[in-house]
Amino acid sequence: MNHGILVWLEVRDGVFRKASIEALAAARSLATTLGGDVIGAVTGSGVSDLAATAGTFGADRVLVMDQGFLAKPTIEGHGRALAQLSTHSNASVIIAAGTLNGRDVAAYAAARLGAGYIADCTALRHEGARLLATRPVFAGKAITTVTTTTSISVVTVRPKSYDAMPPSPGKTVSVETVSPAFDAALARAVAEAIVGNATGTLDVSEADVVVSGGRGLGSPEGFKPLEELAAVLGGAVGASRAVVDAGWRDHAAQIGQTGKTVAPSLYIACGISGAIQHLAGMRTSRVIVAINRDPEAPIFKVATYGIVGDVTDVVPALTKAFRSALASR
Amino acid sequence: MKIIVCLCRVPDTATRIVIGASQTTIETQGVQYIINPFDEFALEEAIRLKEKIPGSTVMVLTVGKEDAQKDLKTALAKGADEAIIIKADGPLDSLAIARLLADTITAAGGADAVWCGKQSVEDDAAAVGPMLAAMLDIPCVTRLIGFEGDAAGFTATREVEGGRESAKGSFPCVFTADKGLNKPRQAGLKEIMAAGKKPLRTQAGSAQPGSNVLQMVLPADRAAGRIVGEGVAAVAPVVDLLRNEAKVI
Ligand SMILES: Cc1cc2nc3c(=O)[nH]c(=O)nc-3n(C[C@H](O)[C@H](O)[C@H](O)COP(=O)(O)OP(=O)(O)OC[C@H]3O[C@@H](n4cnc5c(N)ncnc54)[C@H](O)[C@@H]3O)c2cc1C
Ligand SMILES: Nc1ncnc2c1ncn2[C@@H]1O[C@H](COP(=O)(O)O)[C@@H](O)[C@H]1O
Numbered sequence: 001m002n003h004g005i006l007v008w009l010e011v012r013d014g015v016f017r018k019a020s021i022e023a024l025a026a027a028r029s030l031a032t033t034l035g036g037d038v039i040g041a042v043t044g045s046g047v048s049d050l051a052a053t054a055g056t057f058g059a060d061r062v063l064v065m066d067q068g069f070l071a072k073p074t075i076e077g078h079g080r081a082l083a084q085l086s087t088h089s090n091a092s093v094i095i096a097a098g099t100l101n102g103r104d105v106a107a108y109a110a111a112r113l114g115a116g117y118i119a120d121c122t123a124l125r126h127e128g129a130r131l132l133a134t135r136p137v138f139a140g141k142a143i144t145t146v147t148t149t150t151s152i153s154v155v156t157v158r159p160k161s162y163d164a165m166p167p168s169p170g171k172t173v174s175v176e177t178v179s180p181a182f183d184a185a186l187a188r189a190v191a192e193a194i195v196g197n198a199t200g201t202l203d204v205s206e207a208d209v210v211v212s213g214g215r216g217l218g219s220p221e222g223f224k225p226l227e228e229l230a231a232v233l234g235g236a237v238g239a240s241r242a243v244v245d246a247g248w249r250d251h252a253a254q255i256g257q258t259g260k261t262v263a264p265s266l267y268i269a270c271g272i273s274g275a276i277q278h279l280a281g282m283r284t285s286r287v288i289v290a291i292n293r294d295p296e297a298p299i300f301k302v303a304t305y306g307i308v309g310d311v312t313d314v315v316p317a318l319t320k321a322f323r324s325a326l327a328s329r
Numbered sequence: 330m331k332i333i334v335c336l337c338r339v340p341d342t343a344t345r346i347v348i349g350a351s352q353t354t355i356e357t358q359g360v361q362y363i364i365n366p367f368d369e370f371a372l373e374e375a376i377r378l379k380e381k382i383p384g385s386t387v388m389v390l391t392v393g394k395e396d397a398q399k400d401l402k403t404a405l406a407k408g409a410d411e412a413i414i415i416k417a418d419g420p421l422d423s424l425a426i427a428r429l430l431a432d433t434i435t436a437a438g439g440a441d442a443v444w445c446g447k448q449s450v451e452d453d454a455a456a457v458g459p460m461l462a463a464m465l466d467i468p469c470v471t472r473l474i475g476f477e478g479d480a481a482g483f484t485a486t487r488e489v490e491g492g493r494e495s496a497k498g499s500f501p502c503v504f505t506a507d508k509g510l511n512k513p514r515q516a517g518l519k520e521i522m523a524a525g526k527k528p529l530r531t532q533a534g535s536a537q538p539g540s541n542v543l544q545m546v547l548p549a550d551r552a553a554g555r556i557v558g559e560g561v562a563a564v565a566p567v568v569d570l571l572r573n574e575a576k577v578i
Contacts, residue, residue: 010553070550075459075469100490104471107456110424111463116539117424119454136548137452141346142355145544149537203490233578244508251474252488252510256451256510258341258366266577277342284553287575289567290554305567309560317564325568325578 004036006063006091008082010102011044016057018206019097019159024058026124027095034126037061039089040173043081045071048177055173058165062175063089069184073101080182086113086152093131095124095143098156106156116148122161131155131223139257139280158293160263187246202236204253209235209266212255212282213243216271216292216311219249225315226270232322238282240260240272256281268318271311274299291315321327330385330480330500333440334375335430335461336404338397338449346547347432353420353542364400367446370506373513375444376408378478386410387501388440390433392426394416395531406516407522414531421538423452428536434465441500447472447507458505468471469503470496 005027009020027038040059042051044066051064065081082105096102096107098120106206110117123134133146133151148154155195195201204210211230213223223237230237239249241256255262267285273277274290274297282288283302300306307314326327340346340360347356363545372389389404389412391397401412415429422551434440448455450491462469472491475486482499488507516524518540557563557570571578 076462079459094422100472100488103455104459104469107423107454108463108469110456110539111427111536112538113459114424117454117456117460118540119423119456132543138340138344138346138355139450139453140548142348142545143548144353144542144546146540146542148540150368150539153540206490252493252505254508261453266571266575275346275436276345280342284548287571287577288551288554289571300556302551303484303554303556305570306551306554306556307558307560307563307567308556309563313561314564317561317567319566321564322578325572 004039004040004091005031005034005046005093006039006086006089007059008043008096008102009039010097010099010103011042011047011050014050016050016054017097017099018164019102021057021164022159022162023157024095025096027093027159028058028165029126029162030093036092039063039091040284041082041089043070043078045069048175052172052175055171056119056169058168059173061173061260064180065178065180067180067184075104075108076283077233078105082106082182083112085178093155094152096156096288098158106154110154113152113154114150115152115154116150117154118146118148118158118249120158121155122158123156124157129264131193134225140263140284141280168321170245171208174290204236204238204255204262205260206235207262208264209233209268210238210262210264210282210285211235211268211270212238212240212272213249213270214240214247214272215242217243222311223245226321229268229315229319229322232319232326233266235264235266240278250318269299269303270315272299273297274302330378330382330442331439332375332379332387333434333443334368334372334387334389334404334409334441335445335457336372336389336391337365337446337449338362338391338393338400339365339449342366342450347546353545362396363400364403365446365449365451367448367450367506367508369513369532370508370510371444371446371504372404372409373511374406374476374504374506376443376513376514381478386572388413388437390415390430392421392429394533398529402521402524405527405529407514408518409458410527412527412529415534416531417497417534417536421536422540423454423456423460424539427457427464429534430457431461431464432534432536433559434520439465439501442478443503445503445505447503447505449502453504456475458503465501465503467501467503468498470483470498471505473504473506474508476504480531507563551555
């Protein structure tokens with residue numbers, strides 16, 4: 001029997017993360033047939049007002065743990081809080097967005113609950129009371145269907161797998177405040193000194209357009225035209241491992257099996273050969289454009305549209321063409 | 330300081346995946362196994378910590394089969410002191426693996442630092458580290474790209490979406506390692522010879538998984554790629570296709 005679906009709504013910079021709103025949509029679609037309430041779970045400091053807006057995005061009611069010690073995104077603080085809210089809600093399914101924090105917190109909570117955990121799912125459905133999740137493994141080289149064998153199931157949903165529902169502004173739902181039933185001091189062990197100095201640049205895993213560069217760019221300076229192209233398209237700049245290893249780009253930008261897996265609407269690969277480990281991280285992008293001077297480069301096998309040519313000419317020409325195409329929209 | 334490293338073995342990243350007869354796992358015949366790339370960084374950082382704090386020991390754990398011996402010997406040669414293969418029957422998931430590791434760590438008297446990789450490149454779960462922290466009831470910091478530790482505590486740098494974060498804390502703690510944390514060392518011939526004398530044992534364990542794989546398939550093929558043209562002349566047609574055919578801009 002289903003007792004509800006609890007969705008952890010991750011807060012960053014005072015708002016719910018987009019991927020968490022998508023997770024609410026995933027919960028809503030499960031609830032349509034599975035039944036039960038969709039319950040928002042908000043943990044943080046000074047988040048009660050925000051929690052009250054969760055109805056706008058699809059929650060039927062909300063549980064909130066609003067505590068100073070939850071100001072920082074610690075795994076043990078938020079993980080314990082989520083586990084407690086799960087037990088409190090009696091929910092059968094716990095969903096979090098598959099963001100970096102979401103995955104840490106969900107795994108931690110699952111272990112506390114002794115619940116089966118399925119990470120980074122791209123689709124959720126059920127067969128009777130049994131939850132069935134689709135999840136890629138080997139960086140997308142194989143796709144599995146996984147179920148849980150425990151009474152509570154914890155899952156994280158890969159960002160962009162579900163579309164957020166159109167918001168219903170002003171929809172009010174009941175908000176219940178829950179106090180921690182665990183020792184908050186434990187959750188402070190690492191929290192005390194987490195200092196955020198995020199640069200604020202758009203991360204490749206969140207961007208709708210990714211412009212990626214490889215060794216074919218020739219030098220770190222070769223990325224300048226890519227940054228311009230990404231700026232015109234409102235996208236982020238990614239990189240192959242070869243250029244990350246060479247120190248041209250930060251590891252945070254690496255795409256592939258040992259970097260990030262991305263699935264933007266548009267992926268533009270510039271001077272990237274298309275090694276199997278790179279393809280693993282981007283092959284599910286909706287549209288792939290490749291620019292490479294070698295017509296035999298494996299990247300052309302997966303590219304929706306390929307241009308055989310030198311990046312030094314083609315990339316600036318693309319930037320110019322996109323700029324005027326977007327201006328005339 | 331008691332330092333634990335959790336290592337797993339994964340198919341070489343260049344492996345072409347073939348689905349096995351059970352349709353729930355890959356065909357392992359002919360697959361080359363390597364130490365999970367992120368676990369190499371975890372091992373290296375653990376050994377550096379041991380070298381920094383006198384009297385420390387590094388114990389390496391893997392949940393797997395006898396064929397892990399070769400990789401564990403490599404870990405011993407690099408500087409670990411002791412290694413254990415935890416053998417369990419039946420399919421395992423992150424929850425069961427974390428349980429087996431946590432039980433072994435507890436039986437060994439606990440740990441001051443537990444090092445894992447940020448994720449296994451086989452199942453991509455990134456779950457075992459945080460789960461171990463929950464089971465051992467200690468804090469956890471994930472995806473480290475920088476680490477500075479001494480007996481008093483540690484400062485770490487980690488990756489978050491769109492930037493970096495620095496974290497400070499004290500031991501005990503679970504850490505997960507990301508690429509860029511360090512440059513793993515290679516073991517020399519002398520160390521490899523000496524590693525033969527270090528303790529490496531196998532023990533049995535059991536744990537209930539919380540999930541199981543019902544089916545594994547290969548992803549749908551992408552439609553074959555299309556080369557639109559050469560050089561700058563192809564730019565206008567591509568932009569037009571993106572707009573009117575693919576409708577992404
Ligand atoms: C364990 C392991 C994990 C790995 N993980 C990853 C990963 O996560 N991500 C990843 O990307 N790789 C990964 N790799 C590395 C991967 O195998 C390749 O080595 C790497 O992707 C190659 O990067 P590249 O395409 O930039 O360079 P190259 O293979 O050198 O390709 C450069 C390309 O640029 C083209 N070119 C050169 N000059 C120009 C020009 N002026 N104009 C246009 N085109 C030009 C060339 O034709 C060539 O195709 C991994 C490897 C291993 C062993
Ligand atoms: N079978 C295993 N034995 C020992 N450690 C493991 C095992 N599986 C996973 N780990 C550790 O947990 C990390 C994360 O794995 P995962 O949660 O499976 O992505 C790995 O990088 C290892 O450090």
